[in-house]
Amino acid sequence: MKNKSLVSINDFTREEHIKILDLAEEFEKQPTQKILQDYVVATLFFEPSTRTRLSFESAASRLGAKVIGFSEPGSTSVQKGESLRDTIRTVSNYSDIIVMRHPKEGSARFASEVADVPIINAGDGANQHPTQTLLDMYSIRKTQGTLDNLNIAFVGDLKYGRTVHSLVIALSNYNTTFHLVSPQLLKLPSATKMHIKEKNLAYYQYTEIIDVIPKVDILYMTRIQKERFSDPIEYERVKNSYILRNSMLETAKPNMRILHPLPRVNEITIDVDDNPQAYYFTQALNGVFVRQALLASILGVK
Amino acid sequence: MENNETRKELKVSAIENGTVIDHIPGKVVFQVVKILSLSEVTDQILFGTNLDSRKMGKKGIIKVSNKFFRPDEINKIALVAPNATLIIIKNFKVVEKKKVEVPDSIEKIVKCFNPNCITNHENITTRFTVIDKIELKLQCHYCEKITAMDTISFV
Numbered sequence: 001m002k003n004k005s006l007v008s009i010n011d012f013t014r015e016e017h018i019k020i021l022d023l024a025e026e027f028e029k030q031p032t033q034k035i036l037q038d039y040v041v042a043t044l045f046f047e048p049s050t051r052t053r054l055s056f057e058s059a060a061s062r063l064g065a066k067v068i069g070f071s072e073p074g075s076t077s078v079q080k081g082e083s084l085r086d087t088i089r090t091v092s093n094y095s096d097i098i099v100m101r102h103p104k105e106g107s108a109r110f111a112s113e114v115a116d117v118p119i120i121n122a123g124d125g126a127n128q129h130p131t132q133t134l135l136d137m138y139s140i141r142k143t144q145g146t147l148d149n150l151n152i153a154f155v156g157d158l159k160y161g162r163t164v165h166s167l168v169i170a171l172s173n174y175n176t177t178f179h180l181v182s183p184q185l186l187k188l189p190s191a192t193k194m195h196i197k198e199k200n201l202a203y204y205q206y207t208e209i210i211d212v213i214p215k216v217d218i219l220y221m222t223r224i225q226k227e228r229f230s231d232p233i234e235y236e237r238v239k240n241s242y243i244l245r246n247s248m249l250e251t252a253k254p255n256m257r258i259l260h261p262l263p264r265v266n267e268i269t270i271d272v273d274d275n276p277q278a279y280y281f282t283q284a285l286n287g288v289f290v291r292q293a294l295l296a297s298i299l300g301v302k
Numbered sequence: 303m304e305n306n307e308t309r310k311e312l313k314v315s316a317i318e319n320g321t322v323i324d325h326i327p328g329k330v331v332f333q334v335v336k337i338l339s340l341s342e343v344t345d346q347i348l349f350g351t352n353l354d355s356r357k358m359g360k361k362g363i364i365k366v367s368n369k370f371f372r373p374d375e376i377n378k379i380a381l382v383a384p385n386a387t388l389i390i391i392k393n394f395k396v397v398e399k400k401k402v403e404v405p406d407s408i409e410k411i412v413k414c415f416n417p418n419c420i421t422n423h424e425n426i427t428t429r430f431t432v433i434d435k436i437e438l439k440l441q442c443h444y445c446e447k448i449t450a451m452d453t454i455s456f457v
Contacts, residue, residue, distance in 0.1 A: 008446065084424055106420040106444025125418050127445055191448060 002300035005112035005119040009130040009166045014173045021138050023293035023302055024286070027062075031289065034064030035301045042095035043069035044087070045122075046078065046102040051262065051284070052122050052131075056099050059291035068095060085114050092117045097299055118298050126162050131294060132261055133166040135287040136220070140171075142286070143257040143279060144217050147171070153179035153212040156222035156242050156267060158188040163261045164222060169195045178203035179212045183238040186228065209244060214251040219244070221260040221280075223267050246271040259283050313363075314350040320367040322389040323379070328352045330382040331362030333456060337378050337411050338371070345369060358385075365391075377405040381412065381438065381454070404435040412440060415453035419445035428457065 001016055012020070027033070041060040045053050053071055060067050069091075070076050078087060084107060091098055092115040100108060101122040108121035108128070123129040141147050152171060154164050158180055168178065168188065172195045180188050180203060187205065196203050206212055213219065224242055229235035243266060244258070260268060260280040272278050296302035326334055331351040334340075340347055346367040355361035370390065379386060380402040390398040408430040414421050421428045421444055430440035430449065440449045 084420065102420075103418075104420040104423055104445075105416060105418050105447065106414075106442065109444045110420050110424070110426055124420075125445070127447075 024289040027289040027292040036063040036065035139283040153216040155181040159186040326362040328360035416447040
């Protein structure tokens, strides 16, 4: 994995995914290890994403690395019209690895081709966000003890949610049974379903959350964004059907855990937070360990 | 077909040596000219378009003297002229006839249909993997979105 960019979840093999998860487990046991003291990590956020950036910077700091970069392009040469190509080439002279978030799809792949140092994609438009996928996999494995043969439900916006697409693709390697809950308008795209079909796995589609709760090991919630609907009446009609309330969880299996990539708006009511089956805040913490594992293995120190 | 043409009257004169590209849909002759960068060729080029064809209704034909295309050069035209025939001419004689084939990957000529793709915002050579050769579906190497026949446009 040394010097290998991570742009799409499929850039790493199943074995490499497992190696990252195992290493993340090691960092969870001992988060502070000053093994990157001689390294500079650049975090280039061409669009703001506080959570992801802080998670990466926290991971880098716990490993002793120096962090340089920007959190929004407003005060940089990007504002002056510098091309992405030039920004990346310049920053790759100053750093050993670049973590980048950019609003345009394909920007991270392009950066990985022009940079002399490896790139970690922290989100390129609606395309990929592979470190989110790895932390989701880590959270699933940690709560279920395995990634194999699980029943996993995805709820909400399955059409536009890139976290959902990448995770579905990654989980297709683990004999997952998929339960897909969404409004008609926001069903999982056929390009993503193709990955499930290629592996001959079963998937079931629903329009009501309540139908999947007793069946699944993981309930992966996502937010339905109003701007996805051209018809506001349609949005009003469906939005309340995709809200998870504590009272709905009575029939859940004891091992079931609720995940959410955050930020949450109203799709999980606050009374769920105290339910021991709610896992989304711990899930976010796991992101730090997974990012530590990625930085350490791509820089070749683990 | 060459015979038919000869019998009636050759609408586009014969060439001594070179390549004839026949069975181009009438509408796309100029696109083929562009894809093959024929404007940069200094040898003689003859072409006709909107010629009557029993098979195709209206067809186009291009004859390029002293030019023998590499497969990766010529196969790019399969995107607009999937049924084109290539005829290699030496000493006014047909020495080889073959069909174009859709290539495994496409560079430069196609524009990614995704307006938010980085290739539409920076000066980047587009690259696609052909994931379906029959329905022609091209997956962008950068944004990973699929450009299909109904959304295709050329750089």
